Amino acid sequence: MNTEQTPRSSSRSHVPSSIGIHSVLYHPEPGQVDRFLQGVRAAVAVARRCWPDLSLTLQIGDCSSDPTLGSDAVDGLRKSLTCSGLSSFTYQPFGRNMGSAGGHNALLKESDADAILIVNPDSYMSPDTVVELLSPFADAEVGITEARQLPIEHPKQFDVRDGTTSWASTACALIRHDLLREIGGFDAETFFLYCDDVDLSWRARLAGYRVVHRPSACVFHDKRLNGEGILLPSSAEVYYSAEAALLMAWKYSRPDLVEKWSGELLEGGNTEHRRAVEEFRRRQADLSLPEPLDPEAKVATFVDYNYAQHRFGVGG
Amino acid sequence: MDTLVSLAAQSCPDFEVLLMAHDVGSRDVQAIEGRVRDFDPEFSSRVTCRSVAGGGRARAFNVGSSLAVGDYVACLDDNVVAFGHWVETFRSAASHAPGRVIRARVASQTIDPMLWDDHPGYVATSGISTPFPKSFDLWQYLFEDQSPKCGFALPRTCFEGSGPALDESLRRGEEKELIIRSVVLNGIAESGEVTSLSRAWGAADEAQVEEAARQWDVTRSTVVSRLNQTGLQLPPGALDAVDRYERDLVGARVTVTRIEAQRDAARREVERLEREFDAVMRSSSWRVTGPMRTAGHLVHRVRGRSR
Numbered sequence: 210m211n212t213e214q215t216p217r218s219s220s221r222s223h224v225p226s227s228i229g230i231h232s233v234l235y236h237p238e239p240g241q242v243d244r245f246l247q248g249v250r251a252a253v254a255v256a257r258r259c260w261p262d263l264s265l266t267l268q269i270g271d272c273s274s275d276p277t278l279g280s281d282a283v284d285g286l287r288k289s290l291t292c293s294g295l296s297s298f299t300y301q302p303f304g305r306n307m308g309s310a311g312g313h314n315a316l317l318k319e320s321d322a323d324a325i326l327i328v329n330p331d332s333y334m335s336p337d338t339v340v341e342l343l344s345p346f347a348d349a350e351v352g353i354t355e356a357r358q359l360p361i362e363h364p365k366q367f368d369v370r371d372g373t374t375s376w377a378s379t380a381c382a383l384i385r386h387d388l389l390r391e392i393g394g395f396d397a398e399t400f401f402l403y404c405d406d407v408d409l410s411w412r413a414r415l416a417g418y419r420v421v422h423r424p425s426a427c428v429f430h431d432k433r434l435n436g437e438g439i440l441l442p443s444s445a446e447v448y449y450s451a452e453a454a455l456l457m458a459w460k461y462s463r464p465d466l467v468e469k470w471s472g473e474l475l476e477g478g479n480t481e482h483r484r485a486v487e488e489f490r491r492r493q494a495d496l497s498l499p500e501p502l503d504p505e506a507k508v509a510t511f512v513d514y515n516y517a518q519h520r521f522g523v524g525g
Numbered sequence: 526m527d528t529l530v531s532l533a534a535q536s537c538p539d540f541e542v543l544l545m546a547h548d549v550g551s552r553d554v555q556a557i558e559g560r561v562r563d564f565d566p567e568f569s570s571r572v573t574c575r576s577v578a579g580g581g582r583a584r585a586f587n588v589g590s591s592l593a594v595g596d597y598v599a600c601l602d603d604n605v606v607a608f609g610h611w612v613e614t615f616r617s618a619a620s621h622a623p624g625r626v627i628r629a630r631v632a633s634q635t636i637d638p639m640l641w642d643d644h645p646g647y648v649a650t651s652g653i654s655t656p657f658p659k660s661f662d663l664w665q666y667l668f669e670d671q672s673p674k675c676g677f678a679l680p681r682t683c684f685e686g687s688g689p690a691l692d693e694s695l696r697r698g699e700e701k702e703l704i705i706r707s708v709v710l711n712g713i714a715e716s717g718e719v720t721s722l723s724r725a726w727g728a729a730d731e732a733q734v735e736e737a738a739r740q741w742d743v744t745r746s747t748v749v750s751r752l753n754q755t756g757l758q759l760p761p762g763a764l765d766a767v768d769r770y771e772r773d774l775v776g777a778r779v780t781v782t783r784i785e786a787q788r789d790a791a792r793r794e795v796e797r798l799e800r801e802f803d804a805v806m807r808s809s810s811w812r813v814t815g816p817m818r819t820a821g822h823l824v825h826r827v828r829g830r831s832r
Binding site: 250521 | 526527530531533534536560563564565567568606607608609610630632634639640641642644646648649650651652653654655659717718719722
């Protein structure tokens with residue numbers, strides 16, 4: 210991994226004293242929100258026990274077409290969650306699908322916490338997750354810490370000494386709010402569903418921050434396998450991940466990869482792949498693609514269709 | 526801890542957890558109980574922690590199953606993490622086939638040790654595979670299949686006999702006899718879903734591999750011997766399987782016999798040709814023409830050099 214970005218000053222104040230926990234719903238499965246909140250409650254309680262002065266808030270945005278939580282449920286949750294140590298709980302139905310990046314940007318506008326813990330609602334945090342994610346922030350260079358995912362561990366490479374890695378998955382990641390302000394949050398204009406976290410990580414690294422994988426912080430991310438042991442994506446996931454790959458290659462100054470991948474997706478791909486190429490080309494014709502970054506490839510890492518060197522293939 | 530987190534995250538909460546702290550000091554038991562209390566009460570209130578000493582993994586399972594009150598009993602060793610529908614899958618299959626043993630599929634992944642700060646952790650080093658049989662075959666399970674026990678849920682009635690359910694002298698596959706007897710008695714329903722992930726240390730040396738093979742062999746001999754002594758009523762379908770194995774065995778023997786006959790014929794032909802060759806070499810005409818062949822070779826060598 211390239212680590213040539215400018216290091217940050219180590220003299221700034223670094224350990225966050227307040228954390229905003231953010232999650233964006235989109236038509237959750239029955240029971241999913243309850244399980245997610247059980248994990249949050251426990252993680253908050255353990256964090257408050259370790260750092261009694263730490264302030265934690267919870268903001269849930271909802272991209273579902275109709276609100277998932279009714280006003281009675283929200284009132285009940287507000288009471289129970291604040292009893293368990295959260296300073297506040299807010300629920301914000303957006304009434305439309307803004308994508309994960311758009312949803313999180315909307316929540317960020319309402320937050321003044323020092324750090325933001327972004328968590329997928331189909332996940333369950335281990336009770337010590339917040340504590341473990343927060344510890345590395347004593348180092349001013351650390352901008353993002355990412356939890357290890359269960360049951361399917363992400364295969365991307367990381368430095369076993371200090372956890373430094375190419376990018377952090379926002380399935381569960383703690384991010385300095387200053388950093389988010391500095392780089393303008395997620396690029397919701399470009400990324401709807403995938404790679405918004407890769408892009409955020411790479412821009413953080415260009416700004417001089419370090420991205421850290423923290424294996425001692427664990428989060429259960431509810432992924433399931435088919436009978437062959439393979440993680441099968443939905444057609445929407447296939448489409449958006451292909452589209453995001455082309456957008457990443459464009460945004461990180463790799464027109465050669467845009468051309469190569471477009472050809473591969475058109476020739477060997479399925480309907481979703483071809484649709485993704487068509488959409489990319491439409492945006493290119495409309496001049497609505499982002500300004501390319503990192504022309505010297507200081508942070509961008511493209512290995513096959515991945516954004517880091519992987520330790521193993523997902524399929525075995 | 527990973528195993529507990531995966532249980533706390535189950536989509537179906539209709540289960541209790543009997544956490545057996547096996548061969549763990551009292552201070553560590555307290556630490557484990559503290560970690561359990563860290564979970565949300567919705568989960569931690571369903572967890573009972575007990576300290577168990579000696580007897581291999583089987584003893585922990587025996588103690589745990591004796592405390593169970595649910596309709597079914599399933600077991601996760603601490604090297605296993607459940608997928609989010611581990612319980613849901615067992616429960617759903619049991620509702621369609623009440624009283625049967627339920628089987629789900631198990632995936633596998635290798636891990637290596639690594640330090641997480643200053644305490645022991647691990648890192649996954651391979652992708653996920655599904656090396657265990659897709660479906661249950663009684664005979665394959667008895668002799669070869671090393672599927673982990675996390676893929677089975679047994680009706681609690683299977684544990685109600687006299688004496689411990691699992692053989693505490695065995696170090697591997699200690700659940701095999703219980704599962705075989707339970708399947709014979711109750712039948713089996715399979716879900717086909719991959720619901721758990723068994724993680725194995727990847728850096729086993731040759732001695733460890735040999736020891737594991739020896740332990741599996743002990744298990745096989747022990748289970749076969751015990752089933753021989755007590756007898757085993759065959760479940761529906763078992764004779765078909767025996768018939769299939771018998772036909773496969775006869776077919777394999779015919780193939781081996783045919784290949785051996787071909788091999789013997791080839792050997793005889795080689796021997797015949799060797800005898801013919803020797804006879805030619807020893808013949809008087811071959812010896813008489815010897816000088817002419819030598820002269821011919823010399824001419825060829827001289828011509829060769831001149832080129």
